[in-house]
Amino acid sequence: MTEMTQQAAVRTRPTLGKRFRLWLADLRHHPGQVIWLAIALALAVSFAFPLYFMISSSFKAESEVLAIPVHWTPQDFQGLLNYQRALETVPLARYFMNSFLMAGIDVVVTVIFSAMAGYGFAKFDFPLKRLFFVFVLSTIMVPFQILLVPLFIEIHSLGWDDSYAGLIIPGIMNAFGVFMMRQFAYAIPDELMDAARMDGASEPRIFAQIVFPLLSSASASLAVIIFLFSWNNFLWPLIVIKSQEIMTVPVGITVFTQPHSAQPQWAVAMAVSTLATLPVMLLFVFFQRYFIEGFVLSGLKG
Amino acid sequence: MQRRQIWGLFFVLPTVIFFAIFFLYPIVSGLLFSLTDFTLLRPPEWVGLQNYADLLKDRLFLKSISVTLGFVLGTTVPVWILSLLAAKVFYQRFAGREILKVLFFAPVLPSLVVVAIVWRILMNPSGVMTTLLRPFTGLGEIDFFNNPTLSPISMILINDWTTIPFYMLIWLAGLTGIPLELRDAALVDGANRWQSFLRIELPLLRPTAVFVAAISTINAFQAFTLQYAISPGRGGPIDVNTTMGLLIWKYGFQFYRMGDASTVSVVLFALILIVTILQLGLSRGEQYSLE
Structure with missing residues (x-):
């Protein structure tokens, strides 16, 4: 479906009852799909179940979570009591603020510098260009664990132990972003930049006002993936x-x-697990298209 | 130098300098650390290849290699096959496909720490998994994490649960890229579905397959979080879950033996490099393209 028809479909979204009737009619006209529907339903239910159990258990009484036989739904519904207890047990608000800070900085810096470097590699010629590009690309191939010890010692010698600088700065850029932005920057016609140069625009201005806006869809995909990656990052922190x-x-x-x-x-x-997953769940629900594009392009999974 | 060249450098240099400081420098210094006796507490002392020689006699290190290889085996081949099959299912046209795809994809979202917490409960000795398996096993309690045989298998299953939906999506993108006419042409020529899958789709999926194989292997070799968070005593019981990734952490950050930790890192890197090169070599052969 193209974007326009998708938008049209959203605007004229039929009521739930009507959609259900359409769905039934579709099934009746193409009975062959029932078998696929059944397999897909089994797959979806079995893969989503642990997360259902996580959310439903966050509303259970403590004795219910491991009750025998299994309580598939909360029987002694606790409301938000477990969430309240979670906030009392650990300084969750502080953790959330730190995670948002780290993910936010990672996203902004990665997107801007990847766009700059991607544009530079795609549209300019300069000495050592090939070497620089291969060097940046090679950082994708090396697993982070190889860097773990020496990077820690480097941060230690910089005096950045146990600080925001040590936490955030080493992970602030991502070579995959450069590679992705370069692909998208290639597609921008040279005439656009040349016309602006004729009009006397400076190079930073051309980047900020012409190139970067044209990379906005790629930036959105990169941003949601970097957010997920950063939010879930564990080993370095x-x-x-x-x-x-x-x-x-x-x-x-x-x-x-x-x-x-x-x-x-x-x-x-x-309750804590549900809260920790909530931001990425919301992001996924609202920006599904960018998520999927980003995932397919990246292969990133922290 | 021309002005255009200077601007080109202006755009790429921040990234290049960043990676020189936080990638190239640590890689090189890591190699050097592996040749020293370094504990953070006193200055490093040059020991040559002594760390490597010692590792060959280190029982825990040798065990971590087999633990890692076992985990890699369990989280690559089965994942490739199952995720491709799942992609074939979600490639079909049926009512309700999109919503089911979203549900299926959900395990990719939570962090591995959350995954660890949730599965601690699901795989509790008398928990949900035991209940679901009872018709087959007849057991009232299964101690998944403390049993030396079941424990590594549990890690593999949990890991596969979070990664299969992810690779499904990659396969699905690959399948969507195959023009329908090609498949239809084969079916018109009398090929059955299986033949068309084997002869038309699979060769055209080769680039996707190379990508999935490489990424999943590299990720599997780095196994750390699940073993750290779930296995009893971080790597137990009796070290059956001490992967090389976990050993790097133990040597480096539990015992502060930075030299030994760097040595394990170098060996892990060499292993990943060898396997990746082998995979690329195997995947060469005939090249198909749509042009």
Whole structure:
């Protein structure tokens, strides 16, 4: 479906009942699809179930989470009590602020510098261009774990231990973004830039006012993927962070993975997990198209 | 230099300099650290290849290689096949496809720490998984994470759950890129569905297959978070979940043996490089393209 027909479909969205009748009629006219529908339904239910269990358990009483036989739905509905307890157990608001700060900076810096570098590689000639490009590209091939120890020592010698700088700066750029932006920048016709140059526009202005707006769809895809990647990033924050004040969500909530206390709080852990996943779920629901494009182009999965 | 050249450099240099500082420098210094006896507490002392020689006698290191290879095997081949099959399902046209695809895709979104917490509960000895398996096993309790045989398998299953939907999406993009006429032509010529899949689709999916194979292998070799967060004692029981990734963390950040940790990193890098080159070599052969 093209974008325009999609928009038209949204504008004239029929009522739920009518859509259900259309769906039934479609099934009746093409009975062959029932088998595919059944397989896809089984796949979707089995893959989505753990997340359903996470959300539903966050509303259960503690004794219900591991009850035998299994409580498939909350029977002793707790409302938001587990969420309230979660906020009392760990400084979740602080973790959220830190995670949003890190993801926000990662997104903005990655998008702007990737667009700049991608544009530079696509539309300019300069000495060492090939070498620089191969160098930037090679960073995609090297797994992060290889960098872990030496990068930590580097940050340590810079005095950035346990600080926002140490947490955020090493992960602020992404070579994949450069590669992706370069592909999109190639497609921009040279005449656009040349015309602006004739009119006396400076190169930074041409980039900011002509090139960057044309890369906005690619930027959106890159932005949502970098956000997800950054929000879920675990290994580097685990190593750099020591104090609660700069802890991000995934590191902060590890206390719930291996409960040492005699009284595990599984229902609270489920509330925390639901909250930790909520931002990316919302992002996915609202920006699905960009997400999928970004995923397909990137292969990023932290 | 011309003005245009200077502007070109102006646009790319921030990125190049960044990667020189936070990629090239650590890679090179990591190689050097692996030749030293470094603990962060005292200055590094040159030991040559001693760390490598010691590792060959290190029981935990040797075990971590087999643990890692086992995990790689379990999270690559089955994932490729199952995600391709799932992509074939979601490639069909049927009512309600989009919403089911979104539900199927959901496991890709949560962080691995959240995944760990949720599966700790689902795979609790008397939890949901035990209940679902009871018709087949008849057991009242299954201790998935403390059993040395079941524990690595559980890690693989949990990992596959989060990655299959992701690779499904990549395959689906590949399938969508194949022109319908090609398949229809084969069907008109008397090929059955299976033949058309084998002879037309699969060769055209070769670039997608190379991508999926490479990415999933590199990711699998880096296994860390699930083992760190779920397995008893971070890597147990009896080290059956101590992957090389986890060992790097243990040596470097639990015992502060930076030299040893760097050495494990270099070996892990070499392993990944060898496997990736092997894969690329295997995937060469005849090239198909749509032109």
